[in-house]
Amino acid sequence: MPxxxxxxxxxxxxxxxxEMEDERFKVRAYRRAAETIESLPKGIEVYKDNLTQLPGIxxxxxxxxxxxxxxxxxxxxxxLRRQMPVDIQGLRRIEGLGPKKIKVLxxxxxxxxxxxxxxxxxQGKIRNLEGFGAKTEQDILEAIKFAQGATRFSLGLVLPxxxxxxxxxxxxxERVDICGSVRRMKDTIGDLxxxxxxxxxxxxxxxxxxxxxVAKVLxxxxxxxxxxxxxxxxxxxxxxGRESYGSALQYFTGSKQHNVKLRxxxxxKGMKLSEYGLFKGDERIGGGSEEExxxxxxxEFVPPELREDRGxxxxxxxxxxxxxxxxxxxxxxxxxxxxxxxxxxxIRRLAQKCIELGYEYMGVCDHVGRLRIAGALDYNGLRExxxxxxxxxxxxxxxxxxxxxxxxIDKKGNIDLPxxxxxxxxxxxxxxHFGFKGSEEEMTKxxxxxxxxxxxxxxxxxxxxxxxxxxxxxxxxxxxxxxARATGTLLEINSHPARLDLNDVxxxxxxxxxxxxxxxxxxxxxxxxxxxxxxxMARRGWCTKANLLNTYTLKxxxxxxxxxxxxxxx
DNA sequence: GCCGTTTTCGGCCCGACTGTTTTCAGTCG
Numbered sequence: 001m002p003x004x005x006x007x008x009x010x011x012x013x014x015x016x017x018x019e020m021e022d023e024r025f026k027v028r029a030y031r032r033a034a035e036t037i038e039s040l041p042k043g044i045e046v047y048k049d050n051l052t053q054l055p056g057i058x059x060x061x062x063x064x065x066x067x068x069x070x071x072x073x074x075x076x077x078x079x080l081r082r083q084m085p086v087d088i089q090g091l092r093r094i095e096g097l098g099p100k101k102i103k104v105l106x107x108x109x110x111x112x113x114x115x116x117x118x119x120x121x122x123q124g125k126i127r128n129l130e131g132f133g134a135k136t137e138q139d140i141l142e143a144i145k146f147a148q149g150a151t152r153f154s155l156g157l158v159l160p161x162x163x164x165x166x167x168x169x170x171x172x173x174e175r176v177d178i179c180g181s182v183r184r185m186k187d188t189i190g191d192l193x194x195x196x197x198x199x200x201x202x203x204x205x206x207x208x209x210x211x212x213x214v215a216k217v218l219x220x221x222x223x224x225x226x227x228x229x230x231x232x233x234x235x236x237x238x239x240x241g242r243e244s245y246g247s248a249l250q251y252f253t254g255s256k257q258h259n260v261k262l263r264x265x266x267x268x269k270g271m272k273l274s275e276y277g278l279f280k281g282d283e284r285i286g287g288g289s290e291e292e293x294x295x296x297x298x299x300e301f302v303p304p305e306l307r308e309d310r311g312x313x314x315x316x317x318x319x320x321x322x323x324x325x326x327x328x329x330x331x332x333x334x335x336x337x338x339x340x341x342x343x344x345x346x347i348r349r350l351a352q353k354c355i356e357l358g359y360e361y362m363g364v365c366d367h368v369g370r371l372r373i374a375g376a377l378d379y380n381g382l383r384e385x386x387x388x389x390x391x392x393x394x395x396x397x398x399x400x401x402x403x404x405x406x407x408x409i410d411k412k413g414n415i416d417l418p419x420x421x422x423x424x425x426x427x428x429x430x431x432x433h434f435g436f437k438g439s440e441e442e443m444t445k446x447x448x449x450x451x452x453x454x455x456x457x458x459x460x461x462x463x464x465x466x467x468x469x470x471x472x473x474x475x476x477x478x479x480x481x482x483x484a485r486a487t488g489t490l491l492e493i494n495s496h497p498a499r500l501d502l503n504d505v506x507x508x509x510x511x512x513x514x515x516x517x518x519x520x521x522x523x524x525x526x527x528x529x530x531x532x533x534x535x536x537m538a539r540r541g542w543c544t545k546a547n548l549l550n551t552y553t554l555k556x557x558x559x560x561x562x563x564x565x566x567x568x569x570x
Numbered sequence: 571g572c573c574g575t576t577t578t579c580g581g582c583c584c585g586a587c588t589g590t591t592t593t594c595a596g597t598c599g
Contacts, residue, residue, distance in 0.1 A: 025582055029571035058572050096588090098597050133590055342583085342599080367599090376585090408586095433599060434587055 001045065001212050006230070007068055008038035009089070010077055011061070016088045017080045019099040032056035037065075039526050045069060087113040095143040095470050096136070104129060118144050146471060152188035153233055154467045156497020156533055159185075162192050165211065165235065172207050173198040175245065179252035183304045185536035187500040188467060191234035193252050201239045208237050244276045247287035251275035257309035258302075265297050265313070273297075305539040310508070324539045327532055329551040334363035335406065335429050335460060335492065335519030336528070340385050341366035341376050344524040347385075347401065348392060353525050355399050360554040363427040363519075364389065365404035369416035377405070379421050400554055402426035402561075406460060411435045413449025415456065422455035426561055429492065429519070431460035432473065440474035447480055451489040454565050458490035458517050458549075461501040469498070477506060484514035488568040490549055493518045493541075495534025496527070507541025514569060517549040 011034035019027045033056045037044060040054075044065065047054060051062035068074050084106060090113055091102050105111040108129055109120050117140065120126055126137040162178045170176040173196040177183070180193035198204045201222045208225055209217045218226040218234070226236045240248040251259060252275070266273040271280050277287025278296055286292040294301045299316040303324055306312040315321045336350055337343030343350075347364055354362040366385070367376035377385065382405065389401045404427030408416045415422065415430055422428055430450045438446065450456055462480065463472030484491055491510050494501045495518060502510060510516055518534035520527055538548060545551040552560060560568060 023571095026571050028582065029573095032572075056572065060571055096597070100596055131590075131595070135589060139589095437588090 001043070002068060002072060003213060004037050004040055004044050007044060007065060008034040010034075010068060010074055011037065011064075013088055014077055014080065016092060016099045017077075017084065020084070020103040029056065030061070033061045039524055085112060090114050091117065093147050093469065094140060095146075096139050097143075101131070104131060114144060114147070143470075147468065152190050152468070153231075154497050155182070155185060155187055155189055155500070155536070156530065157231075158182055158189040158192055158233065159533075161229075161233070162194070165192075166194060168211060169194065169196060169204065169208060169237070172200060172204045173239075174242070177249055179249060180254060183253050184255065184307055185305050185533075185540060187503050187537065189233075191236065194235065194237045195245075195248055195252050196237065196239050197242050197245055198239050204239060205237070240275070242288070243284070244287045246289035246291070246293060247273070247277045248275045250290045250293055253304050253307065255308050258307040258313065261309055261313050262293075262297065265299075269297065271296070303539065305504075305536060306542070308540070322542050322544050325535060325543050325545050325548055325551060326539075327535050328358075329545045329548075330359070330518065330531060330535065331553060332359045332361035332363070332550050332557070333520050333522065333528060333531060334361075334402065334404065334427055334458075334517055334550055335365045335494070335521050336362055337366050337406070337521070337523045338364055338385075340364075340381065341368075342523060347388060349525060350522070350528070351392060351396055351399065351401055353528055355396065357528060357531075360398070361400040361402060361557060363402040363404040365406045365427060365429045368405040369407050379417075382421065398554070400558075404428065404457075406431055407456075408433050409446060409450040411438070411446065413446040415450060415453050419453070419455060422453070425455065427457050428453075428455050429458055429460040430456040432464055436464055436470070436473045438473065440476055443473045444476045444479050447475065448483040451480075451483050451487045456489060457561070457565075458492050459484075460492050460519070460521070461494040461496075461499050462491050463501050463503075463506065465501050465503075466498050467500065472501065477509060481510050481513040484510070485569055488565040488570075490515050490517050492516070493534045493537050495520045495530040495532075495537075497530060497533055500533060500537050502537065502541070504537050504540030507537055507543060511541065511543055511547040515549055516543065516547055519550075 011030045015027045015030035036054050036056045051057050051065055052059060064074055064076060086102060086106050088102060091097055094114065105117065109125055111117050111120055121137050121141045126132050126140065127134045159182055162182050166176045166178055175197045177195045179195050181189050182192055196204060205220060205222065205225045209220060209227060213229045214227050215230045216228040218228060224236065224238050226234060228234050238252065263273045266278065271278055277284040278293050279285065286296045291301050300319055300321050302312050302316050312321065333354060338347045338350055339345060351362060368382060369376060386403055389403055393401055403425050405425055406429045409430050409432050410416055447459060451459065463475060465472035491502055491514060493507055493516055507516060518531065518538055520530040522528045549560065
């Protein structure tokens with residue numbers, strides 16, 4: 001059974017291919033359908049009998065979905081592929097290449113995939129094509145380099161998959177845990193490690209190798225089996241005995257550097273730590289649980305997110321690990337898009353979902369100003385929106401919807417909304433949405449200038465990176481952090497799985513100077529759930545509740561926002 | 571191809587930026 005993501009990808013590909021044929025509206029229709037499918041909360045087979053009820057799905061696409069569910073493929077797409085046998089998905093991941101350029105590359109140079117593209121660019125063939133030039137050729141080479149370096153998957157893709165696999169496997173095992181970098185909640189994941197206790201390893205491995213989505217079985221044994229999923233992700237399943245489960249969990253969670261250091265400490269104490277347990281001579285003195293291992297080594301328990309050998313071991317020895325923020329500490333989400341701009345859902349529905357999540361408040365920050373994505377709001381639009389928010393606030397009290405906006409930082413560091421409008425807002429998220437290619441000096445100045453604006457509450461996705469697509473723009477982070485402190489500006493941890501920006505390392509650096517806020521940048525109800533990835537970045541960045549604005553109660557938040565910006569952090 | 575107090579046809583989000591093009595197409599958000 002193909003996953004929702006796989007079916008969505010089929011429609012995205014159709015859209016790309018139709019776009020090459022200069023189709024316009026069908027392209028939009030297929031993309032819309034793909035977006036719907038991708039964000040369904042349950043497997044699409046659940047909706048099989050009333051597909052046309054789903055937004056953006058009509059008779060024709062419903063029929064195609066059924067064909068995919070029944071046969072595993074789609075004749076229409078195969079026909080399109082035969083017309084132009086080009087690896088669209090691969091080529092589209094090269095930044096700056098869209099369907100039109102890909103088409104020219106295919107027609108003029110016979111380029112079918114990234115490898116062909118690289119060769120042609122290196123040979124200088126691309127610069128002579130109409131619509132291309134030397135600069136484009138250079139950009140293509142750089143984009144290829146970046147995309148190829150990024151064979152890692154984003155946490156947001158792997159974690160839900162990992163949980164699904166673990167839940168399936170746990171039907172056949174006494175205990176199943178996700179280990180490795182996924183358990184440590186690293187922003188990008190190389191492969192997925194799963195650990196289990198089972199009295200029927202044979203059966204468990206059978207189930208594992210026959211999971212839906214398995215493309216290839218790399219190796220298969222009773223204690224270790226490795227598979228590759230259709231999306232290219234490698235998954236290792238290891239089965240160990242109950243008595244050494246804790247040490248195995250510890251060992252397979254890593255990181256490698258963290259483990260090396262732990263083993264050194266064990267050695268210094270005349271002990272030996274391995275995946276099979278903690279030993280003194282031949283006697284096993286621990287290994288059933290992780291807790292007893294850390295305790296026996298004279299350490300506080302180290303949460304998996306901190307296990308990177310970034311000072312956590314020393315802190316644990318001194319009993320000085322921070323009390324990390326957790327999901328339950330989050331009292332609200334302060335960067336949410338509604339259907340007033342490019343979001344999908346109404347403020348009312350978003351608010352209801354936030355209430356369900358136990359939040360005390362939310363911030364509606366639709367696009368405002370020059371970047372007219374999906375009809376970004378102007379001042380009049382904002383005022384209309386405020387009326388709705390005032391009404392909802394009466395209705396939903398004590399829950400509180402804050403009036404906000406996401407504004408653009410232009411190339412000079414100015415905000416594209418006048419101050420007399422900005423000052424009427426509760427929250428202003430300022431972000432860079434264009435002009436990523438400036439020098440470090442230019443980009444740093446630009447962000448710093450934006451922070452000087454007295455009404456900018458925080459900088460959205462401060463580095464602009466997109467996981468696997470583009471690195472962040474060049475920034476002197478220390479200068480940004482210092483400016484944030486000087487001006488009372490917060491920095492965002494954007495929880496969107498493709499962003500995770502600030503990342504863990506930056507977050508850790510930032511809290512030495514300023515406060516952070518974890519936002520989802522949700523464009524639909526289900527995106528509110530991304531918050532856990534942002535919390536994970538914060539935890540990996542050693543953040544406590546006190547470092548994060550949206551752990552504040554509504555009362556404290558309002559008093560913070562009422563304080564003049566320059567005095568907020570003092 | 572989808573959708574509907576513009577409802578079975580006709581409209582569908584659109585502006586900024588970039589590089590190359592001397593007036594604009596392609597890409598991005």
